[in-house]
Amino acid sequence: MAEAQRRTEERLNQLAEAQRRTEEAVQPLSWRLDETNRQVGGLTMTVGYTLENAAYRGLPPLLERDCGLRLRERLRRDYVRDARGEAVEVNILGRGERQGQEVWVVGESKA
Known part of the structure; x- marks a missing residue:
């Protein structure tokens, strides 16, 4: 029994x-994944702003041509209040x- x-x-x-060695091996991968996620997040923001900027230029003539809607002000990013009174970011906002x-x-x- 003692031998068992x-x-x-x-x-x-x-x-x-073995678990300690595995954790040591995985830790650098975790750091790399965190860095990759940070960089992808930055790229997503950049692409999003690029799309919004293209929409600010392209939407006015499309809205007028396809919907008969003429903008009275430039499209912009802004915040609006929801039904609970909380500020919500809106990517494209303008009056027409x-x-x-x-x-x-x-x-x-x-x-």
């Missing part, structure tokens, strides 16, 4: 050492006019 206990403890020590009535253009841009 000794072998079990030896095996547990071997497993603990269609058939004599004021309308709002509200849009979301995603990369």
Whole structure:
């Protein structure tokens, strides 16, 4: 019985050492993954802003041609209040006019 206990403890020590080595090997990969996620996040923001800027230029003539909507102000990024009064970012926002009535253009841009 004592011999079996000794072998079990030896095996547990071997497993603990193997786990320690695995954790040491995985840690640099975790750091690299964190850095990759940070960089991808930055690229996503850049692409998103690029799409929004293209929308600011391209939407006005499209809205007028396809919807009969003429913008009265430049499209912009801004915040609006939701039903609970909380500020919500809107990527594309501006006022316009269609058939004599004021309308709002509200849009979301995603990369």
